[in-house]
Amino acid sequence: MACPLLRQCSKWNANCSSLFETLWYSNGRSVSFSTSSLGRTSWSSGPGNEGQPSALRRRTGPNTFNFTTSLTKHKPRLLDPSLKSCFCINSAHTDVKVQDPFTIAQKDLTNLYDDIRKELFVTKELKALCHYYFDGKGKAIRPMIVVLMARALNSHSNRSGELLPGQRAVAMITEMIHTASLVHDDVIDGSNKRRGKGTINELWGEKKAILAGDFILSVASITMARIGNNTVVKVFSQVIEDLVRGEFMQLGSKENENERFKHYLEKTFKKTASLIANSCKAVCVLVSSDPKVHEIAYQYGKNVGIAFQLVDDVLDFTSGANHLGKPSAADLKLGLATGPVLFACQQFPELHSMIMRRFSSKGDVDRAWQYVFQSDGVEQTKNLAQHYCQEAIRQISMLRPSAERDALIRLTEMVLTRDK
């Protein structure tokens, strides 16, 4: 079964430069399109749905629906032949064997956490809090993207040799801003676990957690000022503003379905993609003065960033407890309707009222969870993520070939297939 949104997207994508805006708009269209004509029929005939929905809807117990069958049905489709061929075409641009992005980025990242801890110079207890998440156990996916992008751009601009010191600093700043926002988010969401250990607010209390976050941010800000480039400072101030606005957006929800999806994508951009997009832009500003190249770097980061978060939202449903270092269905429990739920709502309008009351009534979380798995929500979210990745590939392919550029292409695939 081909998702109507998918077709819609590829159609629109042909004559539009930015997939984000396209999807934004076309998605609004596709929502009304599918709910009016295709939405209902698609799930009843779709192979991803075990059993008849009418029968399913009668079942109410949380254990009646077989999640695993639903998941295995979804998985192969993510790696369907069309996607594989898409990657083949891209790697055919160069004859260089595509290396693992982690391996290529490794040399620039080995001392990253040590260097961050050195920057966070402070005495006594505050030091322990600030160093807490820079323990080298994070995925460091953001700094990895930043250093790969920096090297890809350096090659593109015919500059050989090492990473510029400022570019290396950008990688550190990216991870610091990300961590500072995590620390504050955990207080806002009242989370007590992250990356398999207790959160700062759980261990030291909310007051100190907020101050630790503020301190990390101030050090990130000092580090960026020392690069000595006003544009870099402006690019990062945009990130900080987006992070806060994204958090505010998460407080509210929209009544109208089309607006709700737009709201979700905008929030996703601000909370996750803006940091990656603008960090990519920052390393670009340091090596190139060509606004067209800035835009390529930014668009790659933006599209990969949105895809990354969409997959994260999927994993919140599909990944077992503790796999992500946090309990599953965490978003539902926080009252947040992410991609899978919003797509599911097209097929099961019953979800609408639950979304509006932020899953606050008894049993809402379990029921919403079931509806998601009875629907194409997970699959459609993955498809959407895949399309953002394709746009990222299209953008980055405009750079001159290099091992790092190809690693960034390969990375989009890893974003889609990661399971933690």
Next chain:
Amino acid sequence: MFPATWSRLSRMALSSRGRRTLSLFSSSAPSNWSKAVADAEKIVGYPTSFMSLRCLLSDELSNVAIQVKRLVGTQHPLLHTARDFVFDSGNNLPTRGLIVLLLSKAAGPSHTASDLLAQDTVSGIHTSQRNLAEITELIHTAFLVHRGIVDLKEWTVSDGPLKDMEFGNKIAVLSGDFLLANACTGLAQLNNTKVVELISSAIGDVVQGIYNENTSNTEQENSLDVEAWEEHTFLSHGALLAKSCQAAMELAQHDKEAQRLAYTFGKHLSMGHRLNSDLLPFVKSSAGESATFSFSAAPVVFHRQIVGQERWSQQLQQVKTRRNELDYSKLLAAVKSEKGVSTAMDLCCYHGNKALEAIQAFPSSEARSALENIASAITKF
């Protein structure tokens, strides 16, 4: 520890000599702080940037205003912060921005500055300096809000429903972050990475200062000595103004010496102001409420240093009620009877005079007199 403390105390004693020189600059000094501030506001004209207005009118903050209503009836500190914001409590330094503006004007145009920069002034103050003044206020307000986060594990039933406290925290984190984010954007638009670095380091200082407050404020018998008190107070109350004053000079391309003087002025003014407010409960006859007694207030810290730990413990025992609670009005009287208060007053005058001294290098002007009036006002009780 002690020798250092005593050298500090003897330096304070020296400052009483400085107090006499005060009259030189303050022949027409208004007797109180608010008049000095009110007069000064006229000199800088009205702020021409709309940064804070934009903040207040934004969707984000107008939502917060609605949400804060939900906290009425709870003990969440955000409520008090919001109330203080509306009904300014008078003795705060509402005027960090104002001082940055006055100093910008008092320093005048730089000799090395380009003509282009000189054109961009309104009543003798550069637009960038006006923006900096607002950024300073935004940062200060952001931390007033973040100071009010509550540790949920210390929640008690009398605070109101736990859910509301969680909600209050959420709103406090978000609105503080929102103000800080706006400050960051404002800083970036100043197009001066030296200023960004300076103000960012001031943010780090404030965080460390508040962090210290949290770890030492609660214990009755905390181990804060005078040295540590000055260090903590500088971080939490002095660093932001000192570095903003310095940054204002940097924005107008003033030389290193002018920047150093501005920093010195900002530092001593805020230290003096803090001492002044710490002293108020001890010099005002009416103020004897337990709420105003703080163990980290300068007179108490100095008192403990003077009488020694043993005697202080005795005094704490003596003022205990039958239910083993501290009688704060008696404790206040005990502190008043010794030298802690006068030592704090001497230190307050020392800082006030140091501030006055620092701005003497700037040419005599209306703006400089206003700063002199403000600096002398903090030494009056």
